[in-house]
Amino acid sequence: MKPLIEVENLKFSYKTKQVLDDIRFSVFERDFVAMTGANGAGKSTILKLLLGELTPDAGSIRLLGEDVSQFQDWPSIGYVPQKSLVTEGRFPATAEEIVLANLYPQIGLMRFPKKAHREKARKALAMVGLQEEVKTLIGNMSGGQQQRVMIARVLVSEPKIMILDEPTTGIDAQTVKALYELLARLNQENGLTILMVTHDLARASAYVSRIFCLEEDSLLELEKSQILDELSHKHKHPARDAQTAGFKGEGVCHGHS
Amino acid sequence: MAILEYDFMRRAFIVGILLAVIIPCIGIIVVLKRLSLIGDALSHTSLAGVAAGLILGVNPILGAAVACALAALSIEAIRKKLPQYAEMSIAVIMSAGIGLAGVLSGFVKNAANFNSFLFGSIVAISDLELLLVAATSFAVMAVFLLLYKELFYIALDEKAARLAGIPVKKINFIFTILTALTVSVAARTVGALVVSSMMVIPVACAMQLGKSFKQTLFYAIGFAVLFTVLGLFSAYYAGLKPGGTIVLIGVCCLVVLFSMKKWISTGK
Numbered sequence: 006m007k008p009l010i011e012v013e014n015l016k017f018s019y020k021t022k023q024v025l026d027d028i029r030f031s032v033f034e035r036d037f038v039a040m041t042g043a044n045g046a047g048k049s050t051i052l053k054l055l056l057g058e059l060t061p062d063a064g065s066i067r068l069l070g071e072d073v074s075q076f077q078d079w080p081s082i083g084y085v086p087q088k089s090l091v092t093e094g095r096f097p098a099t100a101e102e103i104v105l106a107n108l109y110p111q112i113g114l115m116r117f118p119k120k121a122h123r124e125k126a127r128k129a130l131a132m133v134g135l136q137e138e139v140k141t142l143i144g145n146m147s148g149g150q151q152q153r154v155m156i157a158r159v160l161v162s163e164p165k166i167m168i169l170d171e172p173t174t175g176i177d178a179q180t181v182k183a184l185y186e187l188l189a190r191l192n193q194e195n196g197l198t199i200l201m202v203t204h205d206l207a208r209a210s211a212y213v214s215r216i217f218c219l220e221e222d223s224l225l226e227l228e229k230s231q232i233l234d235e236l237s238h239k240h241k242h243p244a245r246d247a248q249t250a251g252f253k254g255e256g257v258c259h260g261h262s
Numbered sequence: 263m264a265i266l267e268y269d270f271m272r273r274a275f276i277v278g279i280l281l282a283v284i285i286p287c288i289g290i291i292v293v294l295k296r297l298s299l300i301g302d303a304l305s306h307t308s309l310a311g312v313a314a315g316l317i318l319g320v321n322p323i324l325g326a327a328v329a330c331a332l333a334a335l336s337i338e339a340i341r342k343k344l345p346q347y348a349e350m351s352i353a354v355i356m357s358a359g360i361g362l363a364g365v366l367s368g369f370v371k372n373a374a375n376f377n378s379f380l381f382g383s384i385v386a387i388s389d390l391e392l393l394l395v396a397a398t399s400f401a402v403m404a405v406f407l408l409l410y411k412e413l414f415y416i417a418l419d420e421k422a423a424r425l426a427g428i429p430v431k432k433i434n435f436i437f438t439i440l441t442a443l444t445v446s447v448a449a450r451t452v453g454a455l456v457v458s459s460m461m462v463i464p465v466a467c468a469m470q471l472g473k474s475f476k477q478t479l480f481y482a483i484g485f486a487v488l489f490t491v492l493g494l495f496s497a498y499y500a501g502l503k504p505g506g507t508i509v510l511i512g513v514c515c516l517v518v519l520f521s522m523k524k525w526i527s528t529g530k
Contacts, residue, residue, distance in 0.1 A: 079425045097469050097478040106415040110427035115408040
């Protein structure tokens with residue numbers, strides 16, 4: 006399997022505070038990876054480093070075999086943000102307009118989208134089950150539907166890897182399940198590689214193939230069996246509420262550090 | 263119609279309608295980027311340029327354009343370096359602009375000329391100003407049309423636009439210049455204190471009705487043209503100041519739309 010993301014000896018600190026120390030991991034083709042960790046463990050920092058927004062203090066990041074500082078093929082990296090202006094406010098745009106936007110660089114400056122581009126956008130929306138909502142304003146959609154539009158926006162560019170930042174934030178339990186099923190289907194049937202930052206390891210673990218856990222500036226990979234043991238142990242613990250704190254990713258990380 | 267028999271009124275309608283088409287084009291991007299106050303900051307700073315132009319004997323519209331461009335680029339630079347202070351950067355630049363305009367206005371010999379830039383003088387448009395507004399309007403419309411989809415994506419999600427391969431920096435720079443140009447030209451005609459309202463109110467009205475981005479843009483232009491035409495008619499027949507009348511009609515329309523929308527949604 007070819008690694009799409011390779012991180013070696015990565016170090017990063019904000020001024021004097023070390024956030025990441027000697028981080029190393031690889032994400033291979035067709036992987037579905039969940040990255041978890043407590044608040045402030047450095048999950049967002051890793052994403053910023055992967056997307057070239059921050060520069061590492063030491064170590065290297067290679068995307069599709071190329072160093073991130075030289076990397077140009079950003080359309081191959083589909084990024085789904087946690088929250089954006091689109092989902093926060095009432096941005097006056099339809100699902101189709103939002104998805105179509107990711108094709109603009111292909112269409113080129115000073116040119117307008119053609120029928121084929123619109124077809125492509127509609128196909129991407131159909132892939133996430135929103136074929137009936139093409140002309141719906143994003144502000145009139147539910148949180149789950151908005152997140153699907155964000156995923157369709159990435160899919161339309163046919164990326165090699167999709168990176169999601171906390172995709173289930175603010176979405177109800179039923180919709181979260183449907184979202185994970187969608188991601189698992191895209192991974193298994195379309196061969197899409199996925200790296201997802203999440204707090205919701207309990208529910209996500211049933212769908213992902215690998216789990217990375219960030220804690221105290223280091224990263225370790227957990228076996229799926231370890232996670233299931235840990236979660237079932239927490240389920241049985243009478244002092245913990247399975248739906249709240251004890252059921253979350255950070256608890257799991259603590260248990261294995 | 264008697265009103266159109268006067269040359270100065272015909273000019274007022276031409277200039278007003280041209281500006282009513284281009285200001286919402288700039289306004290929709292500004293509002294969706296959550297930088298609604300940028301119009302205020304630039305129009306106030308343009309006054310500093312007007313004062314400097316009048317003192318130095320340079321065309322005050324040129325002075326306004328240079329001051330606006332500098333202010334817009336400063337806001338963009340601060341917004342980029344310190345994104346969490348985007349709103350504050352606008353307030354700081356606006357304060358600097360007002361301060362400078364206040365101090366410089368003390369050295370302007372012809373105070374009436376300076377004051378005409380505050381609320382505009384749409385019914386006293388010279389040949390040069392008519393030509394300047396027309397040229398600027400066509401330039402802004404052409405560039406906006408050509409970069410329409412990129413501007414939409416940047417307003418929607420700047421980070422995603424960059425990752426998708428859109429030259430965000432270059433397009434933001436071009437848009438900044440377009441904004442500065444529009445504000446400085448509009449300052450002379452509808453007035454520096456009115457141009458920022460014209461940037462936001464028609465867009466706010468359109469957002470109550472638009473079912474897509476494109477439709478919202480067309481509605482915003484439609485509202486701006488409607489407010490301008492109604493404002494000029496009312497100003498002429500009721501003897502009111504045109505700039506202020508145009509804005510007040512817009513505000514009334516927005517209040518009506520808000521109330522209707524709320525009434526419809528609670529009535530369901």
